[in-house]
Each structure stands twice: as structure tokens, then as C-alpha cells.
Amino acid sequence: MPRMLDLVRASALSSHQMMSASRGALHLAPVETLQILVYIAEHNKIYGEQARLTLAGWDEMTAKAIAAEPDTPKEILEYWLQPKNIRPNLFPILLENPTVLVTTLAQLVMTLKGDLLDVMIASPRVRASRQLLQELSGNHFLSGAQSARVQVLIAGKPESDKMEEEAQVASGAEAPPQAVPEPPASQPPASQPPAPQPLGAHGDTPADPESEGAVVAFFKEHAAEIAATPNHPFHPLGGIPDDAPAHAEPKAAAAAASASAKAPQAPPAHKPFAHKLVTPEDEKKGSVLQKIAKLDVKGRIQLAMRGSKEERSILLRDGTKIVALAVLDSPKVSDGEVEKFASQKNVLEAVLRAIPMKRRFAKNYAVVRNLVFNPRTPLDVSLGLMKNLLVADLRNLSGNKEVADTVRKLALRMFKQKSEPGNKG
Numbered sequence: 001m002p003r004m005l006d007l008v009r010a011s012a013l014s015s016h017q018m019m020s021a022s023r024g025a026l027h028l029a030p031v032e033t034l035q036i037l038v039y040i041a042e043h044n045k046i047y048g049e050q051a052r053l054t055l056a057g058w059d060e061m062t063a064k065a066i067a068a069e070p071d072t073p074k075e076i077l078e079y080w081l082q083p084k085n086i087r088p089n090l091f092p093i094l095l096e097n098p099t100v101l102v103t104t105l106a107q108l109v110m111t112l113k114g115d116l117l118d119v120m121i122a123s124p125r126v127r128a129s130r131q132l133l134q135e136l137s138g139n140h141f142l143s144g145a146q147s148a149r150v151q152v153l154i155a156g157k158p159e160s161d162k163m164e165e166e167a168q169v170a171s172g173a174e175a176p177p178q179a180v181p182e183p184p185a186s187q188p189p190a191s192q193p194p195a196p197q198p199l200g201a202h203g204d205t206p207a208d209p210e211s212e213g214a215v216v217a218f219f220k221e222h223a224a225e226i227a228a229t230p231n232h233p234f235h236p237l238g239g240i241p242d243d244a245p246a247h248a249e250p251k252a253a254a255a256a257a258s259a260s261a262k263a264p265q266a267p268p269a270h271k272p273f274a275h276k277l278v279t280p281e282d283e284k285k286g287s288v289l290q291k292i293a294k295l296d297v298k299g300r301i302q303l304a305m306r307g308s309k310e311e312r313s314i315l316l317r318d319g320t321k322i323v324a325l326a327v328l329d330s331p332k333v334s335d336g337e338v339e340k341f342a343s344q345k346n347v348l349e350a351v352l353r354a355i356p357m358k359r360r361f362a363k364n365y366a367v368v369r370n371l372v373f374n375p376r377t378p379l380d381v382s383l384g385l386m387k388n389l390l391v392a393d394l395r396n397l398s399g400n401k402e403v404a405d406t407v408r409k410l411a412l413r414m415f416k417q418k419s420e421p422g423n424k425g
Helices: 004-009 015-022 030-043 048-056 060-068 074-080 091-096 102-109 115-122 130-137 144-155 159-171 209-221 223-228 248-262 268-277 280-294 297-306 309-315 321-328 335-342 349-357 365-373 379-388 391-398 405-419
Strands: none
Touching: 004 015, 004 030, 015 030, 015 048, 030 048, 030 060, 030 074, 048 379, 048 405, 060 074, 060 091, 091 115, 102 130, 115 130, 115 144, 115 349, 130 144, 144 223, 209 223, 209 297, 223 297, 223 321, 280 297, 280 309, 297 309, 297 321, 309 321, 309 335, 321 335, 321 349, 335 349, 335 365, 349 365, 349 379, 365 379, 365 391, 379 405, 391 405
């Protein structure tokens, strides 16, 4: 009896069977189902779009296992490596699969940008291949830091020396990340104990062992990225957060007060702001922003993991990716905060990608729903999460004009499927 894949290739299936095949609904082994889906997506004009949607929403755990298997058919691996089909969670696994040819990766290198370039640079297989490194060095989308790291690897200089040094500094009893003078050697130990204080944390929130361990682990895991961006200044995406005033405002208030003391007349331009700026709450928010602005990357990472809810909400919007991601690794971050993060449009795409990668957040329905409804969420992430939505949310999503057309179409299709008699929403 011929295999189902052979029947699909020979166009020997009925339209009903082809629709089932394009939805991955045939009772076949996962690998054979994927082969059929890839063939339909690549060669069938009628059912190709449905097959592509099914592939984009394929179960991540199963996909990872198949992507890592050397016996996986080439057409599946190569489909997942096409620039339009790349899934960030599968990409690192595919890079290390020996079935994927170096020539395939060399062709891919020139089309990548952003986070995928970081994954490529971090790949042991890429680092061991001079050909791939040379190809990578010619990519016009490389940032300055990425280009420097590639050149170090091509030159054969051990990038690990600097990384280990950074990790050691991070894991020890660190000196403050900002330029704060160290206490004299003769100073009694009693004046030094509050470790979080020089690191930017409030005096009333001392460091706890869980946070300290998380900071050390984060520095070790991300030593390369931290070393590549040591002096990136604080630059919040979308400007100053809505729930915090600009750090210049408290200064403006102080300047206005000083001017009032010296001269009887106050400039009219400051009057509308005077009442708002002098409140203790605003002064506190302004001081938080001033403090963050003074910190380097390492200091902001530590504050993101040890600091307050307000500090996390600001640092999540940091334009430096590694700082924003540190917020999600904080032991103090709550599910309620992440629900809010998942709906924000002025954060890096890397943040929205990272949220569902953490099991704790992926199990939170509100987080998943907010991510899918967020037009800023990358398309492949949204498509992968939609299968978890309830019928009512699918209906609302199908009419949401802010999200991508593909998301709306799939939401409508899934809504109809789940609304059919016998299907549970």
C-alpha cells in the first residue's frame, strides 16, 4: 500500500482528504504529517495557505524533538530554515543538526538580522566553521557589537577570556556598577553590609538569597551579550513610561522653586506643571528614573532583578535587549505584571518572544491571550499560541483589525472549527 505522502504527491486524494491533510488531521506519525504539510505548503496552491498556518502553529515540544533528530527528512529541516518560516525557538536546534548542510546555512546567513544573528554567533557549529564566520562577517545587518564579535571569532582570539572575567565580576561580591567610590580599607565592616544599596536598590528592600542567586546565574548565562554591550545608555522605548514622569521634570520643579526664591515672578510656562511636580510621588518616580539613567548595563540588569515593581516596569522598556529580558528572570516579577507586559506595544519584540518561553507564564491564560491580541507580538509567536484560546476570544480576535491579517483569518477558521457541534471551546 503506498504511503500517504506518495498519494499526496500523486494528487490521488479527495478534496476532503486534502483539507484534512493540510490541517494535520490525518492519523499519521508526526514526521510523516510534517512531510505532507511541507509538500502541500510548497506545491499546492489550493491548500498551501492552510498547510503553512498548520506548520506555524505546530506543537513546539514535538517540533523541537524533530528538529534535533539527524534522521529527520531534509525537506522538513530546510522548510523551517527558510527566512519566512524560521521559528526562533527551533533555530538554535536546527543550526546544530548535522543533516543541515553547511552550504544551506551559508546561503541563509546573508538574510538574517537582529536576534537571529545573535543566535547564529552563539552557535558552536558556526563558531567552529571558518566558512560560516566569513559569510557572517559580510552580513550588512550586523550591528557594531555583533560585527566585533564575529571578527574576534575569525581572528581566533578566545572570546571566552573576557566573558569569564565578566562572569567572575558578576558572581562575586561585586563593586557597584555605577561610579561610586569604594569605602576606605580602614572603615569598619559595620558600615558596609547593605549590599543592594550600591547596586541601586532601595534601602528598605535588602537583597535576598533568591535574587542574588538569580543575578549570578543570569550574568553567567548571558556573559557574552553583556560583554558586547557594556556601555549602552538607558533609552526607554516609546519615551518615558506613562506611569512615570520624565526625570527632567523634578529638576524643572527644583529649578522653578529656586527661581521663585530669587525673584518674585515665576515664568508662566512652569505654572501648569508646578502642582504636579512637587508631589512626593512624582519626586520619587523622578528619582527612580535619574538613578536608572546613571547605571551601566550591568547595573540596570541587577536592578531589574532585585528592584521594585516600578523599576521593573521602566526597565522592561530598556532599548538594550539584555536589560529588558532580565526583568522576566527576576524572582520578584509577578504574574500580574507579566500580564501587563504581554499587552504592551512599546517593548522589544525579544521580550514578547521570551514571555511564552517561560513555562510559568505560558500556563497563564491571561498572558497568552494578551500576547495574541498584541499587534507587536511576532507573527510566528501569535500563531503558535492561538490554539490555546477559548472560543469567545477567537471570535473577538477574528474581528480585531489591529492584528495581522493572517492571525484574523486563522482565528476565524479556528472559531468555526471549535464552534462545530461536538467540539469543546
